[in-house]
Amino acid sequence: MRPLRRLWPALEALPGLAAVTEEWKDRFGDDFDAGRELLRLTNRRAEAYPCPSPGGFGCPRRVVDHGNGKLVAVCGDRPKRCDKLMLTKQDIAIHEVDVRKLCAGAAVAFGIEPTFDEISDLCHTYRVGDYHPEAGKRFPIFLTIQTDRASLRDVAARLCAATEPAFILLVPTPRLIDMAMTELLGRQEARFVALVDIFEKAENSALRANDAAGQIVSDFHETVLPKEKAGSPEHFPTPPDATWGDVIIEFVDGHTVSARCNSASGRYNYTQMGMVDRRSGNPDVQWRLLSELADGHGQLDWGASAARPENKKRKQTLNQRLSAFFGIEGEPITWDKQAKNYSCRFQLAPD
Incomplete structure (x- = not known):
């Protein structure tokens, strides 16, 4: 594979991301065979046609329709620099960048599910999808195609203001990025990634992702999900899209449980699950x-000997600890008004 040195800069040089085939050929150069994969035909027709001359007040050539299918590109310079050129309807058909297809290709490169969405109020800015390494952890990946530094700076600032977690912002090339923008994104662990660094031209002239995308995702993962410090609560490797109904917790002894969720499993003690009394080191x-709920196989009746008024607050805190440990949304333990008991939405068993 070889780098695409003309394709990506061309996207940053063409406002509107639309042109006739002749102009795309000129801008893409040797990359046209790969770049044409990203173009789609529109129902629009050009009113001007590219000129071979350096350009003057009458450039580009004006398209004149003489009727009966006779189309001519006419130079507007005086004296004329270009000859008249007979055209077909295909010649003046406008092709635009298929941003949905580009976003889908980027999603495949990063190993995520494509969820294309156009970001309102941000010109040529799109959501590619989310990096979803584990339950409860989603980091959006955006694509923006701008033609000047001020516009890119505005997009970066507005995404930072509107996006709480870290994110990746894809751009065609690093040409418009400056230190201030890099630092802006860095303050919330976000980063720029240039498409020129992750896509290359294959031997068959097709557009293909290289190995850089995988390394970028790995580096991003280490930044947003660093390894836990010794002694701090751990996080269960919950598979993406898991629910509380997929979780099974079984007590092994008074200090340890066995946890399973779909394909993930492990043994954890009360310290690892963030349920240690820091003063004594005991549970x-x-x-x-949690142990009392296990004795009831996931239920605790209000009339049971273990039921106490203070358990209402403790249940809220336990919900927070379990949610933080498993990373699953929603309450894991609920209050059933009719049955008057606490009920676990996951399977829970004693030792």
Whole structure:
């Protein structure tokens, strides 16, 4: 494979991302065979046609329709620099960049599910999809195609303001990026990635992603999900899109549980699950409540001997700890008004 040195800069040099085939050939150069994959035919027709001359007040050539299918490109310079050129309807058909297809290709390169969405109020800016390494963790990947530094700076600033987690912002080339923009994104662990660095031209002239995309995702992962410090609560490797109904917790002994969720499993103690009393080092009241719920196989009746008024607050805190550990949205333990008991939405069993 070889780098695409003409294709990506061309996208940043053409406002509107649309032109006739002749202009795309001129801008893409040797990359046209690969770049044509990203173009789609529109129902629009050009009113001007590219000139071979350096350009003057009458450039580009004006398209004149003489009727009966007779189309002519006419030079507007005086004296004329270009000869008249007979055209066909195909010659003046406008092709635009298929941003949905480009975003889909980027999603495949990063190994994510494509969820194309055009970002309102941001010109030529799109959501490619989300990097979803584990349950409860989603980091958006955006694509923006701008033609000047001020516009790119505005897009970067507005995405930072509107996006809480870290994100990746794809751009055709790094040409418009400056240090201030890099630092702006860096403050929330976001980063720029240039398409020129992750796509190349294959031997059959097709557009193909190289190995750089995988390394970029790996580096991004290490930044946004660093390894846990010793002694701090851990996070269960919950598969993406898992629900509380997929979780099974079984007590092994008074200090340890076995946890499973679809294909992921492991053994964890109360410290690893963030339920340690920092003063004594012993299990805290949330761990004891979890154990009491296990004795009832996931239920705790209000009339049971273990039921206490203070468990209402403890249940709320236990929900927070379990949600942080598994990264699954929604309450794992609910209050059933009719049955008057606490009920786990996951399977829970004693030792």
